[in-house]
Amino acid sequence: MPRDYNRAPEFMILTLVARPPFNFRSVVHSHGWYQLAPWEWDDAAQTLSRVERLASERVVLLLFRAAGDGLAVETQDRLTLRERGEVERKSAWMFALEADFTAFYARADTEPRLAHCRAKAYGRLLRSSTMWEDVVKVMMTTNIQWSGTQRLVSALVQRFGEPLPNDPSRRAFPKPETIAHSREATLRKLGLGYRAPYLLKLARGITAGEYDLAALMDPSRPTDELRRELIALPGIGPYAANTLLAILGRYDYIGVDTEAISTVSRHFYDGRPIGEKEINAVFGAWGEYKALAYWFWDYAGMGGDSNG
DNA sequence: TTCCAGGGGTAGA
DNA sequence: TCTACCCATGGA
Numbered sequence: 001m002p003r004d005y006n007r008a009p010e011f012m013i014l015t016l017v018a019r020p021p022f023n024f025r026s027v028v029h030s031h032g033w034y035q036l037a038p039w040e041w042d043d044a045a046q047t048l049s050r051v052e053r054l055a056s057e058r059v060v061l062l063l064f065r066a067a068g069d070g071l072a073v074e075t076q077d078r079l080t081l082r083e084r085g086e087v088e089r090k091s092a093w094m095f096a097l098e099a100d101f102t103a104f105y106a107r108a109d110t111e112p113r114l115a116h117c118r119a120k121a122y123g124r125l126l127r128s129s130t131m132w133e134d135v136v137k138v139m140m141t142t143n144i145q146w147s148g149t150q151r152l153v154s155a156l157v158q159r160f161g162e163p164l165p166n167d168p169s170r171r172a173f174p175k176p177e178t179i180a181h182s183r184e185a186t187l188r189k190l191g192l193g194y195r196a197p198y199l200l201k202l203a204r205g206i207t208a209g210e211y212d213l214a215a216l217m218d219p220s221r222p223t224d225e226l227r228r229e230l231i232a233l234p235g236i237g238p239y240a241a242n243t244l245l246a247i248l249g250r251y252d253y254i255g256v257d258t259e260a261i262s263t264v265s266r267h268f269y270d271g272r273p274i275g276e277k278e279i280n281a282v283f284g285a286w287g288e289y290k291a292l293a294y295w296f297w298d299y300a301g302m303g304g305d306s307n308g
Numbered sequence: 309t310t311c312c313a314g315g316g317g318t319a320g321a
Numbered sequence: 322t323c324t325a326c327c328c329a330t331g332g333a
Contacts, residue, residue, distance in 0.1 A: 032314085142315040145332065149314080152330095193329030198316080237316045257314040313332085321324080 014073040014088055018097040023121035024066035027095050031295075033126045035150060036137055037157040038173055051164045052090065052129060053172040054083050059162050061170065062087065064095070071095055076166075093217075096124040099249060104289045113298045122296045125247050131213035132206065133173045138243050139195060139202070139235045141257075148191075155190040179203035198235025205234070216248060223250045242291070251291035254279055260294065267299050 028034050028048050034041045038050045049063045060083075063074040073091050092098065101123040108114035117123065128134045140152045160178045161171030179187075180203040187196035205211040211233060216226055223245060230241035243255035254260060256276045265274045268282050279294070286293035 138314095139316095143313060143328085144315090144330080145313045148331065188329080191330060193331095194316090194327090195329080235316065239315055243314085255314080258312085259314045311333085313330100315328105317328090318326090319324100321322105 012075050012077070012079055012084070014075075014084065014091070015067050016071045016073065016088060016091055016095075016097055018070045018095070019100055020069055021118065021121035022069055022071075022097070022124075024064075024071060024095075026121050027124045027126050030122070030125045032146060032149075033128070033137070037150075037154045038161065038171060040170075050129075051161070051170050051172040052087070053162050053175070054086055056080070056083055058083065059164055059172055060087075061164055061167070062091070064091070071097065090129040094127050094129055096127065096249065099124050101292075104292055107286070107289065108293075108296075111293075113301065114293060114296060116298060117292075117296050123292060125295075127247055128173065130173075131216050131244075131248075132176055134244060134247055135202065135213060135230075135233065135236065135240075136173075136199065138240045138247075139198060140192075141243075142195070142235070142237075142240060152191055152195075159186075159190060176203045176206040180207040195235060201234040216244075219249070223252055226250070227253065246291040246295070251289050252287070254283060254291050254294045263299060264294075 025046065028041060033039060034048060038052075040049050041047075042049070045065075047063055047065045049061060051059060052062050053059050058077070060075050060077050060079070065072050065074070071091060073087060075087065079087060101117075101121075104123060105118040108117045128137065136156070137149075137153055140156075141149045144152070156179075157171050157173055160174035160182065162174075164170045164172075179199060182200070182203075184196050184200055187199060192199060202211065206213065215221075216229065226248065227241050227245060230236050230244050231238065236244070239255050239257050242253035245251075245253055246255065256279055260279055261274060264279045264282055265271055269278060280290070283290045283294045
């Protein structure tokens, strides 16, 4: 979508290689994140964009599109070498370009309800540029309907996010420091309700150096250690921790929420009331791929999309 | 109006 | 480790 800028745009296009198989659209639609600010999906153009604040304090618009078997990242500004490196690093993280699903596909091929995963390159879950953003977003999915999550995240971005210089209607995801300096009453007024003190404690804890969310991105750390660390965060319990582990590329635990319970109950237990135990009984055999099996299971039995 | 949502924290057993 | 209870807000 063309926008008016005061000066002639100096577009820069970065093309990033992904480990095959890779499917841009599959990553974008892997879960609901593309519907949350500052992400914006343009279905007609098949592009995903977001405002990103760089370490240099510069706020830029990033536009992502499919490029062959990889990813193209377009910016309207001329980046310094350092900024360009940051954009490449963050983009690779957000789209999990390096992720390797070879072993998962080998097993999925033997299960008719998962055999579509290889062809559609299912597995990658769209991530935010920082764990801070993903932790906040998962926190905003707790005990609330999806439309409410969209509203809360949008309110946080609009209220605390840094605006794009040439288009202040679009903003980056707020820094922890900005939230940390706000008040609980302000957050409650945005509609966060009882989540307000959790978010405030998280933001202030990060600012004080009490929590190091970036350390969760370390692939060499054991999953259970990360899980303990996640659950220790304010407002993050078993469901949120398991969901965040999947975002981190660790699929040993299923984020059991009311949606998971109703889906699994409907398809495996004839609609009768179940709990976490029954969900794990269904997918337990998938071991380190439990969350992938649950998430990309073809519940309709059509060999098509299982997620919206 | 009532119920409950892509749950978490806490107290008490 | 498990259960009961409370939590704010908005949608259905």
